[in-house]
Amino acid sequence: MINFPRYSFASLFICLIFVGIVYPFIPKLITQNILLKGSFSILLIASVYIFSHNKKALIICLVLAIPTALSTWLSIISGAPALAIVDNATNVVFFLYVIFELIKIIFSASVVTRNIIYGAMSIYLLLGIMWAFVYALLDLLIVDAFGGIGYQSAHDLSQFIYFSYVTLTTLGYGDMVPLARPVQSIAAMEAITGQFFLTILVARLVGMHISQASNGDS
Template sequence: MKPIHQHLREFWWQDRSMVVLLVGLVVVIFIIYPMGGLGHTYAWLLQGCISVILIAGVVAVARTRVTAWLVAGVAVAGLASRWLVFLRPSPERVLTDAVLFALVLGVLAAVVLVQVFRAGPITAGRIVGAVVFYLLLGLMWANVYTIVVLVRSGAFQFPEAPRSANELVAQLIYFSFVTLTTTGYGDVLPLHPLARTLANLEALVGQLYPAILIARLVSLELMRRPPDQ
């Protein structure tokens, strides 16, 4: 009988794992966070469930025991911090949660990117993974913006001042994806130099990533073709 970590790794390396992550991210970004911003606290239960799915994926792809323990430690700490913020919110705990969750998202994004860019045939799972990485980037940057706002309260200008941490994160997720896609509505503005630098960097990555992705997929397809084609 295979151990559970081997089942998790086999599941992760199959295409359906990317679909699970994509669905989870869509639920978190477009349903749970907006509902949290409106004050529906039961959405945190769903967010916790999605976080467990993401953590399981991170742990499953750890190549060495040391890496597994490090990633698991960060992920568990991030999840514990998230629930602690829900039960006993405070500015310090919100800041800790943003830092840990940004770290977890960064690790997961790196793992997904390795799968998307690895050698091999172009599959539906690889394409879904490319979308997953894009969504992870936006969510990770939103958490980084949250850190900046919590450290410098006037770093961003909002149409209406956020009334809670949930509403703040919801507005910054909106700003993050507007910046990543270079839509730029201008209703949320970065004022602090660090916030502006991060926004510029996110916009740059949002432009470069699709171009690099297409170039990589084309090169993979050309490598698979016989020399005479």
């Protein structure tokens, strides 16, 4: 059985809840964007901590996390569009790797524990965060990528987090919609990914629980 920090998934899940749910309720201030970026820095640390049991994964995660953190804060300080593009791109790569490694951990586990459940929920929330950075990147690269009464022309990551979770959960669009064909294709891909992940995850967890119960009875 894989050994990982006992409370690592719980701490990651709490960070994700703050970024995705609690943060939007904070009043809009000049420092709000800094607070969001700071939250993502903490999220980076929590993600790296998960792999403290695996030297190879830890090294790769650190190699990806350092330029991600640097580009994040440099983009705030300079405000240069080029750095914003690098910031979003490095975040996409980092969270994609974290999701990949977490999926390996969850699907290689043989027993359903509270930590495994936290990990499974964290993967789902991380998918929303990763796709949010994809949309933020596309918004910088494609003219009129998004539209709607809820879309703000100023580059605001929080609106892409909202859009990403609406897409991931197939809630349905209303105030913000994808206009450019590439963005529409990416949004459809995220919706399909979200449904596939939930279906496969539930099947895996149920299978693990049945196997666990059968072994207990025997």
